[in-house]
Amino acid sequence: MPDSLQNGSKDRIKYIVLGCGSIGYNVVENLVRDSEQVIVIDSDVKRVEDLRDQNFDAIVRNITDPGFLNDLPLPEVVFVLSNDKNANLEAVKRIKEKYPSVYVVARAVDKLSLSLLEQAGADIALYPQEVFAKNVVHLTRRLHSSRLARKLYHYLSEMEGTLGIVLHTNPDPDSISSAMALCAIAKDVTDKQLNCRILYDGKIGHQENRAFVTLLDIEMEKATAEAIDECDYIALVDSSAPGENNALESGKEVDIIVDHHQISDQNSKPGRFVDVRPGAGATASIMTQYIQELGVNIDQKVATALLYGIRADTKEFTRNTTPQDLNYAAFLLPLTDSDLLSKITSPSMALETLEALGDAIKNRKLQSGYLFTNVGYVRNRDVIPQAADLLIQLEGVNTAIAYGIGDDSITISARNKDIRLHVGNVLKDAFSDIGEAGGHANMAAARIPLNSFSMVKNKEELLSLVIDPILEKFADQVGLGKEESNEI
Template sequence: MPDSLPNGSSDKVKYLILGCGSIGYNVVEELAHDSDEIIIIDSDEKRVEDLRDQNYEAIVRDIQKNDFLESLPAPEVVFVLSSDKNANLEAVKTVKDIYPSAYVIARAVDRLSLSFLEQAGADITLYPQEVFAKSAVHHIRKLHSSRLARKLYRFLSESEGIMGIFLHANPDPDAISSAMGLCAIAKSASGGKLECRIVYDGKIGHQENRAFVTLLDIEMVKYSEEVINECDYFALVDSPGPGINNSVPDNIHVNIIVDHHMPPDNEQAVPAEFVDIRPNAGATASIITQYIQELGISIDQKVATALIYGIRADTRDFSRNTTPQDLNYAAYLLPLTDGDLLSKITSPSMSPETLEGFGNAIRNRKVQSGYLFTNVGYVRNRDIIPQAADLMIQLEGINTAIAYGIGEEFITISARNKDIRLHVGNVLKEAFSDIGEAGGHSTMAAARIPLNSFSLVKNKEELLALVIEPILERFADLVEINKKEPNEI
C-alpha cells in the first residue's frame, strides 16, 4: 500500500488535496496550471495509483485519523473535498490544529455541514449544489444580456434617419451618459446612417451635473414639438415609459427603452421593439456599458468618462444599490477614461442657492423615532432637495431622511434610507402615487406632486406649509411612526 511520497518532498508544499473524487480531480487539474506543488491524499488505492500514473504526487491515507499528516510537508492551502461529511469535518479539525495558519477550503456534503465546517475552522466552505446553481443562474443571465445586446444592435443596424434619445425631466449623469453610450452603439451599428439627438426637459441644476455637461461638452437639445416632429425613432433611457417623469407624449410609439427603475404599478407594458428594464442594476449606465462590452464597440474617452461617472453618481460612489456587475463595468471603463477630467467634474463650485437650501434643511430638520423630516423651502433648482436628503441621512441616529421643497409646478419629496427593514421606494409609491409620481429603490426614492390645483396661490412657501402636513402624514402612517410631535434637533 503506497502510504508515503515516492519522490520525497521539501518542508513546505503549496497545495494539499484531501479526497480526489470527481470534484477533487477537477480542482487538481485547475491548480496544476498554477503550480506543480500539489500533494493528493485519498483512501482509494486504485485512484492513487491512477493519479501517480499521471505524474501526480499521491498517497493512500485515511483523513479521519489524527496522524494522516505525519511526515508530510507543511501546506499553504488545503482542499478538503471527500464525499464523506464526517471525514471532512475531522480533517478540517486536524489541519487547523497542526497548521493553524494554513488556508482551508472545505466541501460541505449537505447544508447542515456548512456551519459545522465553519466552526471547525474552515476559511471557506463550499456546497457544490449551491455553487452549481449560482453558476447556472449567472450564466443564463449573461446569456440573456448578451442576446439583448445583439437584439439592440440588429434593430439599430436596420435603422436610418434621426433617433431622439429622451431623458427624464431634470436629467442626471446616469441618464445623460446612458444616452451618450446608446449614441455610440447606434453609430457603430448603423454605420453612421442613424443620427442621434439627446433631448432633455427641465433644468440641469445640480452643480456636479452642470460641471459634467460643461466639461464633457455634451450636446443636448431642449424638448419641443419641433424636435418630436423631426425624429424617426424614439428611445428612452433611465425612464420606464412615455410620460413617466418625462415630456414624451403618450401617443408616441417608443422604439427603445433602457432603464433600471420599475415602472409604476398602474402602467402597462410599453409595446416597444426593444425593452430592457433591470430594477436590480445600480445604474442605467451599467446596462449600456454591458452592451458596449458584449458587442466589442470602441468608445472614445468622452463617452467612457461619462459612463463611469454616471455609474458612480447613481450608486453614490458604489455605496448604494450597487451590484458586483456595476463594479465590473466600472473596472472595464476605467482604463478608457480621462482621469483629470473626472476629477474636475467631481469637484465643482457650490452655488449660493444650494448653500441656502442646505441652510434651510439644517434649520428646519425635525426628528421622530429615527426619521428626519426637513423643509428645504422654495427652490428654483429642484436638485437641491435630493442633495439635502443626502446630507441629512449622514446625521448620527438617523435611519431615514425625508427632504421636501416646492417649485413653480411641483412639490418634490426626496428620501434616503439606511433601515434594511424598510423599502422607502415602495412606501413613497404607496403614499403618493395617487396624487403624483412616486417610487424608487430601497435606499433612495422620490415623489413629485403637481400644483395644478393651487396655481393661483402666489406665496409658494405658505402653500408648502399648508399642504405638506397631510401629505407627510400618509408616509408616517405607512411606516407606523409613533403618534407624537417630532422633536427639533
C-alpha cells in the first residue's frame, strides 16, 4: 500500500488523479513539480506497476466501483481523466457526494459531456481536443505577431532620412500614442539615422485629448502637403488606408500601415508593411506588442501615452477588449507616470463642450430603443462621440446616434448595446457610398462631406435640411418603421 494511505482517510493530500492514460500521465508529470502529494488511480495493473517503478504513488482501482474513494486521504483537487465518459460522470457525482468542497477537474470525451459533467458538479470540465485547438490558434497568432514585429524592425533598419507618421483626422490618444511608439522603435532600430515627424489634420478638441498632448509635451505638426512631401517615408497609424479619415490622398503609396480597424476595401492594401488587426482593442496594443517582442526600452512618457491610448480606446477595458489588451496594459503599468496619468484623465471641460452636450440631451428622440440626437453646429466635432457615450447610458436606449455639422462635413457617431446589431457594419452599409463610415459592433462613426454646401453660412439650417434623408438610410438598414419618435 502506498505511504499516503497508511494512516487512513484522516490525512489530507493535494491531488488525486483518476485515470492515467496519455492525458493523465502528462497531468501527473506536471503536478509532481508543484507537490509530491499526488495519488494516481487506474484500473490497469500493468500501468500502475510502471508508475510505481517511476516512484509515483499509484494504486489499482476501478473508478466505476462505488467504493473507490474508501481509505483515500481527503484531497484538495481531484482530476477525473479516464477515456470513459460514463465512468467520468459517475466518478464526479460520487466525489461531490462524499466531498462537496473538493475541487473537481474532469475530462469530457465529447462536447456533449461538457454540460453533463458541469451539471454533475465538476468545477472545471475540459474537452482536450477543443483546448488543443484553441491553444494552437493562440500560438499561431503569437508566432504571426512575432514575425510581424521582426519584419517591421528589419524594414525600419533599412530607412534613412525622415519618416512621416500620419494620424487620422482629429487624432485621439490611441493614434497619437501609437505614433510615439513607432518613433521610439525607429529610434532604437536606426540610432538617429531616421528622423520621425508626427503629422495630423483636423483638430484636437476633446478636453482629455488636449490635456494628453499638453501634459505629455508631444511634438506634432499639421499635415500640410509640403510637410508630407518633405518626408522620405510615410506611415499610417490607427488608420487603414490613405484618404480614409486622414490627410493623405486616396491611393497614395505609403510604407507602413498599423491599425485595428477593418480595411474597407479588402483588395486595397497599400504599403510595404501592413499590420491590420480588427480584433485588437487598440492600435496602441499592437505597438506595445512590438515593443515587448523587440525588447525596445521606452521612457515613462511613451509608456504613459500607450497605456492611456489602450484605456481610452477600450473605454477603460469595457469595449472591444481582448485578453491581450489587458496583458499589454499590465506590461505598461509599472513603466508609467501615475501622477501624470491622473492629471490627463481629470481635465477641465470647456463651456462650449458643456453647452453642446446640453443640446444633445435636450434634442434627444427615442424610437424602438434607438436614440437620435442633433448636437447642431460644432467647432469641436469630438463633442459628438462624447454625446453618444453619454446618452447610451440612458435606460431604454440600446443604440445611441449623435450627429452634428462642422465647417465641411456632417459627423455621425454611434454607440450600441444590442448584441444582435453590428453598428459599424450598419453605418458602413448606410453611408460608405456618400462618405466615410465603419467601426466596431458597439461603436462606429461616419463622416459625410458637405462638398458644394461648404460655403453655406447657416450650418444648423443646412443640417436640418439634409439630415432626414441621411438618417433614413440608417433606419432602412436596421428596419425602423415610420412611427413617431418619443422624447425621453
